[in-house]
Amino acid sequence: MIAELLSTVLDATLPQKPPKSSTPLIVVAIYLAALLLFSILNSRRARGSAGEYFVASRSIGPFLLLMSVFGTTMTAFALVGSTGKAYDKGIGVYGLMASASGIIHSLVFFLVGIKLWAIGKRFNFVTQIQFFRARFESNLLGTLLFPVLVGLVIPYLLIGIVGAGAVVKGIADVPTWLTGLVICLVVLAYILTGGVRAAALANAVQTMVFMAVGVLAFVLISGSFGGVETATQNVVDNRPELLAREGEISHAQFLSYMFVPLSVGMFPHLFQHWLTARSAKTFRMTVIAHPLFIMIVWAPCVLIGVWAAGAGIEAPGGNSNAVLAKMVGMQLKNPWISGLLMAGILAAIMSSLDSQFVCLGTIFTHDIVVHRTGDRFSEAQRVTLGRLFIVAIVALTYVLSLFPPPNVFDLAVWCFSGFASLFPLVVAAVYWRRVTAAGAIAAVIVAGVTWAILFYDGLLQPTLAGHSGEAGGEDYLVFGMMPVAVMFAASATTLVVVSLLTRPPSQTVVERFFSRPA
Amino acid sequence: MTGGKMSIPGRLAWLLVVVLAILHYDFWNWNDRTLVFGFVPVGLWFQVLVSIGAAIAWALVVRFAWPTRIEEWADEGDSEA
Numbered sequence: 001m002i003a004e005l006l007s008t009v010l011d012a013t014l015p016q017k018p019p020k021s022s023t024p025l026i027v028v029a030i031y032l033a034a035l036l037l038f039s040i041l042n043s044r045r046a047r048g049s050a051g052e053y054f055v056a057s058r059s060i061g062p063f064l065l066l067m068s069v070f071g072t073t074m075t076a077f078a079l080v081g082s083t084g085k086a087y088d089k090g091i092g093v094y095g096l097m098a099s100a101s102g103i104i105h106s107l108v109f110f111l112v113g114i115k116l117w118a119i120g121k122r123f124n125f126v127t128q129i130q131f132f133r134a135r136f137e138s139n140l141l142g143t144l145l146f147p148v149l150v151g152l153v154i155p156y157l158l159i160g161i162v163g164a165g166a167v168v169k170g171i172a173d174v175p176t177w178l179t180g181l182v183i184c185l186v187v188l189a190y191i192l193t194g195g196v197r198a199a200a201l202a203n204a205v206q207t208m209v210f211m212a213v214g215v216l217a218f219v220l221i222s223g224s225f226g227g228v229e230t231a232t233q234n235v236v237d238n239r240p241e242l243l244a245r246e247g248e249i250s251h252a253q254f255l256s257y258m259f260v261p262l263s264v265g266m267f268p269h270l271f272q273h274w275l276t277a278r279s280a281k282t283f284r285m286t287v288i289a290h291p292l293f294i295m296i297v298w299a300p301c302v303l304i305g306v307w308a309a310g311a312g313i314e315a316p317g318g319n320s321n322a323v324l325a326k327m328v329g330m331q332l333k334n335p336w337i338s339g340l341l342m343a344g345i346l347a348a349i350m351s352s353l354d355s356q357f358v359c360l361g362t363i364f365t366h367d368i369v370v371h372r373t374g375d376r377f378s379e380a381q382r383v384t385l386g387r388l389f390i391v392a393i394v395a396l397t398y399v400l401s402l403f404p405p406p407n408v409f410d411l412a413v414w415c416f417s418g419f420a421s422l423f424p425l426v427v428a429a430v431y432w433r434r435v436t437a438a439g440a441i442a443a444v445i446v447a448g449v450t451w452a453i454l455f456y457d458g459l460l461q462p463t464l465a466g467h468s469g470e471a472g473g474e475d476y477l478v479f480g481m482m483p484v485a486v487m488f489a490a491s492a493t494t495l496v497v498v499s500l501l502t503r504p505p506s507q508t509v510v511e512r513f514f515s516r517p518a
Numbered sequence: 519m520t521g522g523k524m525s526i527p528g529r530l531a532w533l534l535v536v537v538l539a540i541l542h543y544d545f546w547n548w549n550d551r552t553l554v555f556g557f558v559p560v561g562l563w564f565q566v567l568v569s570i571g572a573a574i575a576w577a578l579v580v581r582f583a584w585p586t587r588i589e590e591w592a593d594e595g596d597s598e599a
Contacts (some may be wrong), residue, residue, distance in 0.1 A: 091561055091562040094562050095568075099572070103568070103572045106572065106576045107535070118592035229557045232556075232558075232559075240551060243553075243561070244547070245548050246548050251545065254543065258542075280585070287580055289573065290573075291572035295570070299562070299566055516587075516591070
């Protein structure tokens, strides 16, 4: 009813144009220009101060923290990936990631995020690696973590750029290389001027845009099917197996997926956002609202994916990344609406890319440049070096995006699995006095090696061999479980065993990090 | 560093989080294709309720089990980094 009403009103008030017109691109161009203008106007406060550029002077309030943390966490994975995965595997995808993340993400924000915020503020840390170096009194650990974290962020960036390309290609037939280039340049433009505050402000705007647009897409697409009941009835008639989990997702797989959301505890870009908080209380809104926000984004996307399968819509080239774009393109004939939806999807993607770009510049500046050279560079020079590193990483990621993976969802899960396998490290660092540097180093090495072996066997080797990955087929499992369970267990066991076998940390360090308020 | 013993409402709030984490594994819906409201599969609907429950549980944890002294600790900063 509402859908029909909205469609009628919009169709009556907005001019109709044939599909593949330039109108959607004009809408997107207007959105990107407005975003740039907004960000540049807000970036003036950032000039000259590294503290402002990297952690927004630790002054971000509750609403902005919620929007920036949520916007950063939700990327192409949440919109493009969830729709495509639901198209392949059915409604069980929601339980795999969305409801699990509602519990686990907030748990991590509460138990780890707030502690790290306090430690960061007390000792004036800016990056994860600074914290780990100090906590374990180990330069080697910091040196080891730098390539591991950067190496895991790059596929995360890739997910965004590839997802954006798939969407714009599906709706407006723009080559994926061009979309990737434009997205990278726009995000670079506003974060190079404003740093983490610009990213947080842009995230807030973009998060509101993509949530609103997601709801609008759901209403309009369901309306185009003749209502939600008809859309689901198509699935009942044609693909009933997608309405349950039997045969699509195993019990062990479902349970072991619970490890994947633990990744938020080790995302370097999220660590940086946590440090921007004005106070511990700033986290309250994020902890409470995060599960609801996930639901608002994921539930419609999962239903759209299932409806697409039920309606017999074929994924272009067997690529389920393109299902959402195809649904928007096929079902919504109004190019203005298509443009708006495209802008919303790009907003979700850019709201992750920006934080990741800033974070990479930050860890390079602090963990490599400042750590190695001390006070040789001025604050302004450090910011410039950070910017140059960001440009280099974006260029590398852009080149990699020209060889896109078959499935955004699966690449994202691999990336998250790598971060999740490092989660025992951060938990031990903030809660376990007995953990040692040797245990931490061994755990990082074991996590990295198990990830690399399983990633090669599960995704890289099949892709190089010409199999189109896992899209639409069976997921790669180890003993029936997600690979992350094995990585996590290996990392956690190594951490505990090696710590107990090596000399305890110095009393100075224990007192420094585990003291009580005076 | 957070200090203080947790109140009974705080413990109950945490218990609710644990219960939700267990309920998240809704094996009884595994092969159930019943539609709720005529269009939402029950397996999806239940998981949406878990999401809503999570928000309520976290609101209770924030209200009753907040680490009250953590800001004091953070403010005693010595900028040793």
